[in-house]
Amino acid sequence: MRKEIQVKITYKKGIHTRVAAMIVQKCQDLMRKYQCKLFIKRDRDNSVIPGNSMLALVSMKIVEGETIHVFSDSDHTSEAVDEFSRFLGGAFLLEQCNLDEIDNIIQNNTLASEKVFDSIVNGLIVVDHNNVISVFNKAAERITGIGAKEALGKEANDIIDTSKLYEVLKTGREQIAFKQKIGNSTIVTNRTPIIADGKIIGAVATFQDISELENLSSELRSVQDLQQRFQHILENVDDAICMLDKHGTITYVNPAHERIMKIQQEEVVNKNIGEISPAGIRMQVLKEKTPQFGRIIRKGNGTEIIANVSPIIIDGEMNGVVSVSKEITEIKRLAEKIEELSAKTKYLQEELSKKHEINKSFDIIVGKSGVLLEALAVASKASETDATVLIRGESGTGKELVAKGIHYASNRKNKPFIRVNCSAIPHNLLESELFGYEKGAFTGAVKQKLGKFELADEGTIFLDEIGDMDKEMQAKLLRVLQERELERVGGTKTIPISVRVIAATNRNLEEMVEQGAFRNDLYYRLNVIPVMLPPLRQRKGDIPIIVEHFIEKICSKYGMQKKRIGKEVLSYMEAYGWPGNVRELENVIERILTLSREEIITVRDLPAYIGVDKEEKSFREIMFVNG
Numbered sequence: 215m216r217k218e219i220q221v222k223i224t225y226k227k228g229i230h231t232r233v234a235a236m237i238v239q240k241c242q243d244l245m246r247k248y249q250c251k252l253f254i255k256r257d258r259d260n261s262v263i264p265g266n267s268m269l270a271l272v273s274m275k276i277v278e279g280e281t282i283h284v285f286s287d288s289d290h291t292s293e294a295v296d297e298f299s300r301f302l303g304g305a306f307l308l309e310q311c312n313l314d315e316i317d318n319i320i321q322n323n324t325l326a327s328e329k330v331f332d333s334i335v336n337g338l339i340v341v342d343h344n345n346v347i348s349v350f351n352k353a354a355e356r357i358t359g360i361g362a363k364e365a366l367g368k369e370a371n372d373i374i375d376t377s378k379l380y381e382v383l384k385t386g387r388e389q390i391a392f393k394q395k396i397g398n399s400t401i402v403t404n405r406t407p408i409i410a411d412g413k414i415i416g417a418v419a420t421f422q423d424i425s426e427l428e429n430l431s432s433e434l435r436s437v438q439d440l441q442q443r444f445q446h447i448l449e450n451v452d453d454a455i456c457m458l459d460k461h462g463t464i465t466y467v468n469p470a471h472e473r474i475m476k477i478q479q480e481e482v483v484n485k486n487i488g489e490i491s492p493a494g495i496r497m498q499v500l501k502e503k504t505p506q507f508g509r510i511i512r513k514g515n516g517t518e519i520i521a522n523v524s525p526i527i528i529d530g531e532m533n534g535v536v537s538v539s540k541e542i543t544e545i546k547r548l549a550e551k552i553e554e555l556s557a558k559t560k561y562l563q564e565e566l567s568k569k570h571e572i573n574k575s576f577d578i579i580v581g582k583s584g585v586l587l588e589a590l591a592v593a594s595k596a597s598e599t600d601a602t603v604l605i606r607g608e609s610g611t612g613k614e615l616v617a618k619g620i621h622y623a624s625n626r627k628n629k630p631f632i633r634v635n636c637s638a639i640p641h642n643l644l645e646s647e648l649f650g651y652e653k654g655a656f657t658g659a660v661k662q663k664l665g666k667f668e669l670a671d672e673g674t675i676f677l678d679e680i681g682d683m684d685k686e687m688q689a690k691l692l693r694v695l696q697e698r699e700l701e702r703v704g705g706t707k708t709i710p711i712s713v714r715v716i717a718a719t720n721r722n723l724e725e726m727v728e729q730g731a732f733r734n735d736l737y738y739r740l741n742v743i744p745v746m747l748p749p750l751r752q753r754k755g756d757i758p759i760i761v762e763h764f765i766e767k768i769c770s771k772y773g774m775q776k777k778r779i780g781k782e783v784l785s786y787m788e789a790y791g792w793p794g795n796v797r798e799l800e801n802v803i804e805r806i807l808t809l810s811r812e813e814i815i816t817v818r819d820l821p822a823y824i825g826v827d828k829e830e831k832s833f834r835e836i837m838f839v840n841g
C-alpha cells in the first residue's frame with residue numbers, strides 16, 4: 215500500500231522562498247537516501263507537485279495552517295514519507311540545514327527563472343511599485359529594439375513612452391489584449407498588477423509582436439478583395455468563360471457561358487472535357503499545351519461562336535485551360551451597327567464641312583438655318599469656278615448679297631463687279647448699256663461708250679432681274695454668252711471678253727419658258743449652277759440674329775445708343791409672313807429705331823400690320839381649339 219501522510223503547516227510565514235529552498239534540499243537528500251521520488255499534494259485543489267521543485271513550491275503559495283499531503287512513487291519507502299512529512303510540519307530552523315546548499319538552490323532557481331523568461335517568445339517587462347523595470351526579457355529586446363541593459367533600472371515610460379504600466383500600478387486593474395504601437399511594430403499586450411499581502415508591489419506586461427500577422431491579414435484581405443473583383447467580372451462579362459483543371463475537369467463556367475452555349479452550369483461543372491467534348495479545342499489545348507486563337511465553331515444548336523483557348527501554365531507547369539468565347543451573331547450585329555454609325559458620321563461630317571467650306575466673303579450674309587447654309591455652300595463652291603450661276607429667290611432674300619459674295623470669294627475679286635438691273639433699263643437702251651456703242655451709232659452717240667460687259671472684263675457681271683429681259687435682248691445675250699465675244703452697237707469688230715456671269719431673278723423662269731416668254735436655250739445657259747435662296751418665313755429661327763444684326767448696323771449708322779428689343783416683339787415678328795423678306799425686316803427695324811424714343815422696343819412700336827398676323831393666328835388657334 216502506498217503511504218500518504220497529511221501534514222498541517224505550522225510555520226508562520228508559510229512556504230516562502232527560503233523555506234522552499236530548505237524543503238527542496240531535504241527532499242533531495244531523502245530521494246537520494248531512499249531511491250524514490252517524493253510528492254506534495256495541496257488539499258485545497260488536489261494539485262500535485264514534485265517535492266524537489268523550488269519554482270512549483272513557491273508558486274503554490276502554501277500558507278500557515280494549510281493542509282498538504284506527502285506521498286512517494288513507491289510502496290516501500292514509508293520512512294522517506296514519514297521523514298519528509300515531519301520536516302514539513304516542523305519549524306524550519308536554519309541550523310537544521312546546510313546554508314551553502316540553500317543559497318545554491320535559491321541561486322539556481324533564480325537563474326532558471328531568468329532562462330525561462332528569456333526562452334519565452336512573448337515580450338515580458340516587470341516593474342516594481344515605482345514603475346522601475348526589473349525584468350526585460352530577450353523577446354522584449356527583440357520586439358522593442360531596446361537592450362535589457364539600457365532598460366533595467368529605468369522608469370518604464372522613459373524607455374517606452376507608450377507604456378501604460380503606471381496605470382496598472384495606480385488602479386490595480388489588469389488590462390487585457392491591448393493593441394499598441396512600439397516603433398514600427400504593432401503589439402498586443404496584457405498588463406497585470408503584482409499583488410502581495412493585498413498591496414500592489416509591481417506590474418507585469420507580456421506582449422506579442424503582431425506586425426507580421428497584421429501584414430498577413432491585410433494581404434489576405436486584398437487577395438480576398440481581388441478574388442471578389444475577379445469573380446464579379448467573370449459573372450458579368452458578355453463572353454462565355456470556361457475553366458478546366460489540369461486533369462480536364464470543368465471547374466467553372468460563367469453565366470454568359472450558360473446563355474451562349476445554352477447549357478446549364480450543373481450539366482458541365484465537375485464533368486471531364488473528355489466526356490463532354492472529346493474532339494473539341496479545349497481538349498486539344500489540354501493535350502498540346504499551345505493556345506488557339508480566333509477559332510470559329512458552329513455549335514450543334516446552330517450558334518456560331520469564336521473562341522480563344524489558352525493553357526494556364528504556372529511555373530512552367532500545366533495547370534489547366536481557360537476558354538473565352540463570343541457569339542458571332544453578336545459580332546455581326548456590332549459590325550452592322552458600326553457600319554451604320556460610320557455612314558451617319560460621314561453624312562454629318564459632310565454636313566459640317568458644308569458649313570466649314572463656306573467662304574469668308576459670305577460672312578456678310580447673316581443666318582444659321584440649314585436651308586440658308588445649304589444655299590451658301592453651293593454659292594461658295596461655285597465661286598471656285600468660272601461657271602455661270604443663276605440665283606433664285608423672292609424679293610429681298612439677299613440675291614445681290616450672294617452675287618457679291620461669289621465675286622469676292624472668287625479669284626476675280628480684284629477685278630470689277632458690275633451690276634446691271636435689267637428691269638430698270640428701257641428695252642431699247644439695254645443693248646448699248648450691256649455692249650456699249652461706237653461714236654455715231656445713233657443720234658446722240660457723240661463719242662464711243664464702253665458697255666457693262668467690257669467694263670466687267672476679267673471680273674463679274676451681275677445680271678439682276680434677268681426675268682424682265684425682252685426676248686430680242688435674250689437672243690443677243692445668248693450669243694455673247696456662247697461666243698464669249700461681242701460687238702459694240704454700230705461697231706464692226708468683235709471684242710473678246712472674259713467675264714463670269716451671275717444672273718438673278720425672283721420670277722418663275724420655268725413657267726416663263728413654258729409660256730414662251732423666256733428662251734429655253736438661254737435658261738439652260740444661265741442655269742449652270744442654281745442657287746435657291748429661301749424666303750425668311752422658311753427660316754424664322756434666323757430672325758433674332760438678323761434683328762440683332764440690323765439693330766447694331768442701324769444704331770451705329772445713326773450714332774444712336776444701342777436699343778434692346780423685347781421678347782414679345784420677336785414673337786410677333788416670327789408670326790409675321792415677311793413677303794418682303796430680309797429687306798422688309800431691315801426697313802421695319804430702321805423705322806422703329808428712328809421713331810421710338812424708348813430704350814427698349816415694345817410691341818407698341820411695331821407697325822400695326824405685323825401684329826395683325828399674330829392676332830389672326832391666335833384667333834384662328836382659339837377657334838380651332840374650341841372647335
Ligand SMILES: Nc1ncnc2c1ncn2[C@@H]1O[C@H](COP(=O)(O)OP(=O)(O)OP(=O)(O)O)[C@@H](O)[C@H]1O
Nearest residue numbers: 578579580608609610611612613614615720796797
Ligand atoms: N441674310 C442676310 N443677312 C443680312 N442682310 C441681308 C440678308 N439678306 C438680305 N439682306 C439685306 O436685305 C436687303 C436686300 O437684299 P438683296 O438686295 O440682296 O435682296 P434681293 O434678293 O436682291 O432682293 P430683290 O429681288 O428685291 O432685288 C439688303 O439690304 C441686304 O443687305
Ligand SMILES: [Mg+2]
Nearest residue numbers: 610613614678
Ligand atoms: Mg436685288
